Amino acid sequence: MSRSPSLPDRPRLDLDPDMNEAERLEALRKHFERIVQVNDELDDRLDEAQSRRADLREEVDELKRRNEALKTASLYIATVEELTEDGAVIKQHGNNQEVLTDLSPQLEDELEAGDRVAINDSFSVQTVLDDETDARAQAMEVDADPEVTYDDIGGIDEQVREVREAVEDPLINADAFREVGIQPPSGVLLHGPPGTGKTMLAKAVANETDATFIKMAGSELVRKFIGEGARLVRDLFDLAGEREPAVIFIDEIDAVAAKRTDSKTSGDAEVQRTMMQLLSEMDGFDDRGEVRIIAATNRFDMLDDAILRPGRFDRLIEVPKPGPEGRERILDIHTADMAVADDVDFADIAEDLDDYSGADIAALTTEAGMFAIRDERTTVRRADFEDAREKIETSNEGPVFNDGEFGRYQY
Ligand SMILES: Nc1ncnc2c1ncn2[C@@H]1O[C@H](COP(=O)(O)OP(=O)(O)OP(=O)(O)O)[C@@H](O)[C@H]1O
Known part of the structure; x- marks a missing residue:
């Protein structure tokens, strides 16, 4: 933060007792002039500070407005193709629709062709996404040290045992699998009613194997990060590779892996692309080292069979309500x-x-x-x-x- 220059010194009046009347008068006159000068300087500084305050207030209002806009609505992702005198040409991800949209004066200065932006339903640019604030950070919950333990989970001991066998053993005892020459189960799918402990189970396995827990919610991929799904799935697996040992948890997987329908709407095409990316990540999974993947759904009946083929989510564990x-x-x-x-x-x-x-x-x-x-x-x-x-x-x-x-x- 820049510091403001120090304030002018307070003028001092030095009256020597030996001074005659005329000299005293002169000293007082000079002192008065100096006080007027300092007063003017302080006035200027006050004006400056007030104008800076007004600028900052405007900035705060603008940020508040943008924050509100971001909080209140789902936003779509688009890329700025071109900046013209009439506004920006943007292309929405997912459906590739191109639109010419007006920009606020502030965004006009800030935006460049190629930038990724978040737009609302009326295609108005809400914010510029830079690589750090990007969807990756928002779409994934990363917990290097989750606190849930198996002891915190009640009533589903058999499911805990199965998950440990499928996820924990291959992480802790990778050599045994290699020596015996078998592939550990690729992905584990937990299915059952809401609130039965599926997320807890995934967190507990990550905790007990000292693995990083990385969660992504399927519903958010299709609702909040429209057009970004496939890229985020790739990022998810990349991040897990960087953080191994890691447990990837995909909650509400049905949102991206529902049975295919005949409809050709752009939304469905986008969900399909996300699912294809997920399948291809899982197929290339063997080389990923100490990364295990757990998915959860309340809508098992809706899942596309492709997701359940061997080598993908081939270990199905039902997590029921407790007795x-x-x-x-x-x-x-x-x-x-x-x-x-x-x-x-x-x-x-x-x-x-x-x-x-x-x-x-x-x-x-x-x-x-x-x-x-x-x-x-x-x-x-x-x-x-x-x-x-x-x-x-x-x-x-x-x-x-x-x-x-x-x-x-x-x-
Ligand atoms: N088996 C359980 N033992 C102890 N607490 C539980 C159990 N199941 C659920 N809970 C409590 O309910 C909360 C929600 O559970 P959790 O998020 O694991 O459910 P879920 O099956 O993943 O639900 P959803 O399908 O809605 O995501 C937990 O934080 C915990 O407080």
């Missing part, structure tokens, strides 16, 4: 740090939580804690769990029972 024992274990896990009264019997409560997912049970324990707080208690009682259950079951949020919206799918 009574699993629910009791999940209650234990989520109340580990809670002060629970003696009248609480988790086995009993678990019996009544038919159809609750792990996420529903986590929400139930938080809700029970809230009832205790409302009642100004620090200990959570059985009645709080009952109240919490009643509240959850009468609200729209959950749990997601099989005869609800979710019942349309297979689970």
